Amino acid sequence: MNEAWPLIPSAVALALAVGAVILVGVRLTRTADELADRTGMGEALAGALFLGGITSLPGIVASATGALQGDAAFALANPVGGVAVQSVWLAIADLLYRRANLEHAAASLENILQALVLVALLSLPVIAFATPDLTVGWVHPVTLLIPVLYFYGLRLVKRAREQPSWQPEETEDTVGDEPDEPSDTPVRTLWLRLGAFAVLIGVTGWVIGRAGLGVVAATGWPSSVTGFTLTTIISSLPELVTLIAAVKIGALTLGVGNIIGGNVFDTLLISVSDVFYLDGPIYAQAGTSSLVLLGGTLLITAILAAGLLVRDRKGIGFEGVGLPLAYVGTAALAVVVA
16 A cells, blocks of 8 residues: 655645646537537537546546555545536536526436436445445445446437437527537547547546545545545536536537536446455445445435426526535535544
């Protein structure tokens, strides 16, 4: 196990990570938006795969770093916290989009379906917590099931786009997924640019993971709470930046798809954490506070899914209030039980 970084270098590293993800985020959004149009993939699915996947890289690396360092609570709290805080980003973006409620304007069957897939994926670790002695090698069987359900969920989303059996009611505030005028940039260049952004964000994730563990070691603050709040807020900043950028350029479905698709992708990090935690199933060692975080994040996801279905037309809607309240309440309860 590597020695933890001291507090001051950890704080400086986290500050530099914030700057890095903000600089990359805006350009990443514009590249993903154009690829969504040029490939015919659509903004919701492109938001899930391109933005959701790449902006989740800091969380992947941070979770793997925590697991390799032997901190089960920190490693598991990072992906769960990522899902929670990224949902709160939608409430923030709602405040910036004054024309209408964001979930109303970005109505999309694919995004609703992804939210339901996310609920299913988050339920699996709860089962693992109740059956910590089940193992396949050194991991829990749930760890192997999560990627299977994730890719099946993507297949359902693709089918829903190609053969929709449900459509949101169109209003004057609904912003559809309409392709923009293509630029002269070759598609190959766009793919290379996307890959370069992915590398930069991945390196940032390693810095965030090591710095977060340094904060835990220096302050004695609970690992689960640190992973759920501090490191995930920083590692999830790419999602906030890309969401705001997408809202500003009018790619609302892409922005919301980035958040929800990123949340679905983040459940794969739970499997990553268990695989890299070599002392047996991570669920048996993560502690009660991690189960609290999972339950709270399930509640947050349910509020978001309800907001997408109810579609309050004006204002921030009930989900705009419910999401941050559920997040703060979950973090506070985790501190109590940690």
